[in-house]
Amino acid sequence: MTQGTPLSRGWFDRPAAAVARDLVGATLLVDGVGGTIVETEAYDEADPASHSHMGPTRRNGSMFGPPGHAYVYFSYGVHWCLNVVCEPAGVGSAVLIRALVPEHGVTAMQDRRGTRDERKLCAGPGRLCQALGLSKAQDGLALDAPPFRLLPRSEPVTVVCAPRIGISRGVDTPWRFAAAGSRFLSRPIAAATPSSTRL
Numbered sequence: 001m002t003q004g005t006p007l008s009r010g011w012f013d014r015p016a017a018a019v020a021r022d023l024v025g026a027t028l029l030v031d032g033v034g035g036t037i038v039e040t041e042a043y044d045e046a047d048p049a050s051h052s053h054m055g056p057t058r059r060n061g062s063m064f065g066p067p068g069h070a071y072v073y074f075s076y077g078v079h080w081c082l083n084v085v086c087e088p089a090g091v092g093s094a095v096l097i098r099a100l101v102p103e104h105g106v107t108a109m110q111d112r113r114g115t116r117d118e119r120k121l122c123a124g125p126g127r128l129c130q131a132l133g134l135s136k137a138q139d140g141l142a143l144d145a146p147p148f149r150l151l152p153r154s155e156p157v158t159v160v161c162a163p164r165i166g167i168s169r170g171v172d173t174p175w176r177f178a179a180a181g182s183r184f185l186s187r188p189i190a191a192a193t194p195s196s197t198r199l
Contacts, residue, residue, distance in 0.1 A: 004151040006144050009068025016042035016086045020095040021177045023084070025153030028097065030132040033105030035122065037097060038182040041164045042175040045092035056092070062140040064092045070148070072139040079126030080135050084143060099123045099186045102131065124186040162189045
C-alpha cells in the first residue's frame, strides 16, 4: 500500500482551479487500485460549462456539498465521471479527474476495462471510473475515508494548463491541467502554458 498522509478535507476548501492544478501528481486509490493523477479540469458555478451553473439539482447535489467529497455523475448515458468537491458547501465547485497513470492494481483495471493496453486503462474520465470500479455508489463519499485514498504529490511535477475539452461553453477558459509530457493523458495538449507547481 502506498504510504503517506491522505489529503484532508480542508485541503479542498479552495478555488477549483487551484485544487485542480495541485492534484496533478497526487495519487488516487480506490480500494487500493489507482495511480498518479496526470490530468484534471476545474469547474465552478460562475462557469457556463459547469453542472452547478444553474444551481442545485437532484443530479448535481453532491457538487454543492462539503469540500473533500466525491461528486460522481453519469455522462451522456455512457460512463461515470469522478469529481472532487472544492470550496465551502453550497458553492458548487469541483475538479474533474480526467486521467491517471495505472500503477496499483493494474490487473484489476485490465479486467474491468477488458484490455491489456495500460495506455487505455485510465486515459479519460470514463475509462478511469471503469478501471477504478466507480459508480453512483461512491457519489457524496468523503475522499479521506475508504474506499478512497488520496495522497499529495511526493515529488515536483511540471504542470501545464490549456483550455478544457469535451464542452461547448466556456471553451476558452484555461482550466485543464496536466503533467507535462505524460503519455497517459486523455488527449494530447497541442498548445499549453506553464502553470505554477507545488510540492
